[in-house]
Amino acid sequence: MPKHLILISALLGVLATGCASQEPLETTSATSPTSASAPVNDRTVIAEAVGNASAGSKPLAxxxxxxxxxxxxxxxxxxxxxxxxxxxxxxxxxxxxxxxRFDGVACPSGQSWKLSGESAD
Structure with a gap:
């Protein structure tokens, strides 16, 4: 029997054995991305945007x-x-x-920015 046929036969045997074995999936280390961190609210997004802007900057979306x-x-x-x-x-x-419209003040707080302010309109 040619060598390439022996190799193919051996490979098919390994694959067939692997398909017959059904082991359960491990899911203990899987976590939901939303459960690991709190939802980000608008105030947090605004505070970080203001913190990353410089005074007198152009309008920032x-x-x-x-x-x-x-x-x-x-x-x-x-x-x-x-x-x-x-x-x-x-x-x-x-x-x-x-x-x-919202007028506010953002201040540094550790590694992030915090927001305080009142609605203008």
Whole structure:
């Protein structure tokens, strides 16, 4: 018998044996991507966008794919006084409930930015 036929026969035998064996799938290490981290809200997305912008920057678009909201940060300026390192801003917010404008202040907080503010419209 030629060598290539012996090799093919051996390979088919291994494959047939592997197909007959059914072992359960291991799922203990699988985790849902949403269970590992908290959902990102619009305030977090806006705060990070303001934190990554520089004072006096051009209008900056933001979007949150988790909520479907989006908007444009119209202006960013550094704050003075007690809020050292913070930035004031105005943004629009288009969501299922309609369009609003939001004036706020974003401040550094550890490795991220936190937002505080009130709705202007």
């Amino acid at each position: 933001w979007a949150n794919p988790e909520t479907g909201s989006a908007g444009v940060i119209e202006h960013v300026e550094n704050t003075t006084g007690q809020e050292t390192g913070c930035r004031k801003f105005t943004t629009s917010q288009q969501a299922l409930g309609g369009k609003t």
